[in-house]
Amino acid sequence: MMNTERTRPDPPVAGRSSPTLEDIATAAGVSRSTASRAINGGDRVSPQAQAAVDAAVVELGYTPNRAARSLVTRRTSSIALVIPEPDIRIMADPFFAVILTGITDALRETDVQLVLLMSRNGDDSGRALRYLRGGHVDGAIVVSHHQADPWSTSLPGTGLPTVFVGRPWDAQPGVTYVDTDNYQGGRLAAQHLAAGGRTRVGTVAGPADMTAAADRLAGWREGLREAGLPEGPVAHGDFTTAGGRAAALRLLEETPGLDGVFAASDLMALGVIEAVRELGRSVPEDVAVVGYDDHALAATAVPPLTTVTQPMSAMATKACEMLLEEIDSPGVHPAPFIYPAQLVVRESSGGGQDSSS
Amino acid sequence: MMNTERTRPDPPVAGRSSPTLEDIATAAGVSRSTASRAINGGDRVSPQAQAAVDAAVVELGYTPNRAARSLVTRRTSSIALVIPEPDIRIMADPFFAVILTGITDALRETDVQLVLLMSRNGDDSGRALRYLRGGHVDGAIVVSHHQADPWSTSLPGTGLPTVFVGRPWDAQPGVTYVDTDNYQGGRLAAQHLAAGGRTRVGTVAGPADMTAAADRLAGWREGLREAGLPEGPVAHGDFTTAGGRAAALRLLEETPGLDGVFAASDLMALGVIEAVRELGRSVPEDVAVVGYDDHALAATAVPPLTTVTQPMSAMATKACEMLLEEIDSPGVHPAPFIYPAQLVVRESSGGGQDSSS
DNA sequence: CCACTCTGTGGGAGCGCTCTCACCCGTGTG
DNA sequence: CACACGGGTGAGAGCGCTCCCACAGAGTGG
Known part of the structure; x- marks a missing residue:
């Protein structure tokens, strides 16, 4: 009782x-x-x-008993998700939860556990690195890779199976990663804006030290070239709404006659729209805006955002599957897996009659 | 060969x-x-x-070698973060990254690792439960606790140290949790609206099966009573912007003369603002809006959102610290830790001249 | 009829660590 | 001078598991 x-x-x-x-x-x-x-x-x-x-x-x-099993098999049945901490604070919204669910999906039928490894800049990444080296996990998924991050250079050498979400800088052959075709995505954005009759276009690019941002920018430039458009101004943002707004303001100050802007993320595109409005102009009439990610917010934004899809959840799932494969058959390094880019046309670029409102 | x-x-x-x-x-x-x-x-x-x-x-x-050590000490040096998966999809934005950084902060100086445990409804929570029972972790932090979740009832009985972020339903004495004073928060919102001269107020409450939502609603009602205001209409949302918008539309249809709305989350408050505007009315002139969370978006919203703070990161850190304490000295059950609620007045309630824009 | 294979089984070693225990030395005490 | 005492040490026993190996018995083939 x-x-x-x-x-x-x-x-x-x-x-x-x-x-x-x-x-x-x-x-x-x-x-x-x-x-x-x-x-x-x-x-x-x-x-x-x-x-x-x-x-x-x-x-x-x-x-x-996992410990006992692990002791003899030298497998831990757990993998690490490595995230630079500054990123999670900044990119939290679109990125993180989605990646996590993607990984969880891939892990559901296995008994593999996910260990979270956040690393600060500098010293702390040494700590994380030591952990990874220490054989405490069977593999690692590394996300949001900046140029300065030590992962792409130091991890592959350790023999620890590693898959990057987003192509790392200096990707050595044999390094496994999953990505979308960012170059093509940037190109599509340029083509779309050009096809809509926009001639004075600029871009709010992402951080220059991330491959995704660099690739989108390169693709964008190529697309403009193909369309016979001048290259136009470039401002860099940090993938956040506030950063996008600030960058757009710089852009519009520099080139007041802008009639189209490609933002390298949806959040930044939202910031661009804000900025355009603050300057008393309208989207899409005066300025067409194209985003990137096809984030949940894109469809419900006002106006709904034209954007390039980036199937984050699927990418995370894929990365996880590739990692498990690499763990199961060591020595095998799956080739990088690149998802195609796809444009979703909505109203922010003036091209969408699909969803009325 | x-x-x-x-x-x-x-x-x-x-x-x-x-x-x-x-x-x-x-x-x-x-x-x-x-x-x-x-x-x-x-x-x-x-x-x-x-x-x-x-x-x-x-x-x-x-x-x-952790496995070897763990085998003999019967400690794993890892704790689990348990999150119902539907929540992460829905509440991803404000919630999740912040909690994670809070926990990481608390873990930084220890060698304890964080294992992520997402559980689906139904069967899968059995899987997670089995994992927790299996002695694979030294303790668990459970987040976003719904009434139907099995955690609060089945976990404490296992002897596994557990700390809840947010008071669980039927919190037994001895169950450890961290929370904010949601009741007081709701009350503050009511008082603030009343003090601003609003007389026909309603609320967009959170899911009825979450204690935070229930407490905020109860506090809100008490606040109205104290202010001598009628109780006003209540609609429930799911803490998302879209849900807040839909709920607000129901509210405004039911009671067109509404001049103040308290939303139980900032995201829902954003949805309320959308809805109000869609109906051709303005915030805060026609309808004052108060949110909850003091999410990053609140300060930059248009208009900036009056809201009740909820120090999520600190709560997560605290929860983690309490868990580590409980792990270190089993049998000790720290008393629940409740952060006070605090109102941040900005422009959405018509009360703020603090930040011009 | 004696090799053999091949399936199913149990014995035993040992993964890398912690922890108890016994031991060896000092040094202090009666 | 015998004795106890306690700090510092090493030997050894496992923790719970997997995996190698040996071995019994039932088929095959020469």
Whole structure:
């Protein structure tokens, strides 16, 4: 009646003394070896033995002790997600939760756990690096790679399977990554603006030290060249709305006659729209705006944002699958996987009659 | 044939054969026992031995094998962050990254790792529960607790140290949690609106199955009562902008004369503002709006949002600290920690001349 | 009929660590 | 001078698991 909670006789901390493999073996009337085989996908196990072990597992509520298993297999059944901390603060909104769900999806059917590794600039990345080297995880997914980050250079050398989300700088052959075709995305934006009759266009690019930003900018320039348009002004933002707004203000001050702006992220595009309005001009009538990401906010923005898709969740899932593959067959380095870029036309570029409002 | 599986001399996967404690001991000229003592905060170790071991550790780049240590100590040096997956998709923006950084801050000086555990509704929470029970982590932080979630009832019984961020339903005495004074926050919102001369007020409450939402609503009602205002209409949203907008439209349809709305989150408040404008009315002139969270977006919204602060990052840090404490001294259950609510007055409620724009 | 293979099984070693225990030295005490 | 005492140390026993190896028995083939 008092529900005495057992007053804690056993291990004071995590994991009240749970049944061991030995217990299972005894209960099933087999040896520890056979029990182990039965539990680990039973090769060379008779149906009776298998059934007995299965029953014992259920009855005793057995969970293999990861530490013990890990000690001998030298596998940890966990992978790390590495994120530079400044990024999470800044890019939190569009990026992070989506990546996480993507990874979780890929991990759902495995028993692999996700360990989060946030690294600050400088010293702290040494800490993270040491952790990764220490064999505490079987592999790593690295996200949001800046030029100054040590990951792309120091991680592949350690032999730790690593997959980058977004092409890292100086990607050595053999380095695995997942990305979208940012170059093509930038090109599509330019083509779209040109096709809409815009002639004085500029761009709010992303941080110059990220490949995604650099590629989008390069593609954008190429697209303009192809369309016979002048290159136009470039301002850099930090992928946030505030940064986009500030960059757009610089752009519009420099080139007041601008009639089209390509922002390298949807959040920045939102900032661009703000800026344009603050200057008493309208979107898309006076200035067409194209974003990037196809973030959830893009469709509901006012006006709805024309944007280039970037299937973040799918990319994360893919990255995770590639990592698991690389872990399972070491030495194999899957080729980079690049998702095609795709333009979603909505009203912010003046080209959309698809959704009325 | 060529690539015969066994040509690989050392562990094929993570953790290329790193030095063991034995290696350190040999290098330092002491026994394994002494090396172990020296490494683990050396009690009863002579200065010379300590120095020799320290030097060996640095020289060989030794990292203790967590699995081996964990096997004998029955500690894993990792904690879980449990998040219901639907939440992360919905509440991603304001919530998640901030909590994560808060936890990371608390963990920075420890060697404790964060394992992410996303649980779907239903079956999957069983999976997560089994993992938590399995002794794979030393403790858990549970976030965004809905009434239907099994955590508050099933986790405390397992003896696994657990801290909730946000008071769980049916919080038993002894259950540890961190929260803000949501009741007081709701009350402040009501008082503020009343003080601003608003008389026909309504609220866009959060999901009825979350304590934070329920408490804010209860506080709001109490505040109205105190101010002598009628209770006014209530609509429920899901904490998102779109949900807030929809709820506000219902509210304004039901009570067209509304001159003040309290939204239980900033995102919903943004949706309320949208809705008000769609109906051709203005904020704050026609309708005053108060949000909740003091999200980054609140300050930069147009108009800047009056809101109640909720120090999410600090709460997460605190929760993590309490968890570590509970892990270190089992049996001790820190009392719930409640942050006070605080109103930040900006322009959306018509009360703010603080920030011009 | 004696090799063999091949399936199913159990014994045992050992992964790298912590922790108990016994031991060796000082030094202090009766 | 014998004794206890306690700081510093090393040997050894596992923690729970996987995996190698040996071995029994049932088929195959020469």
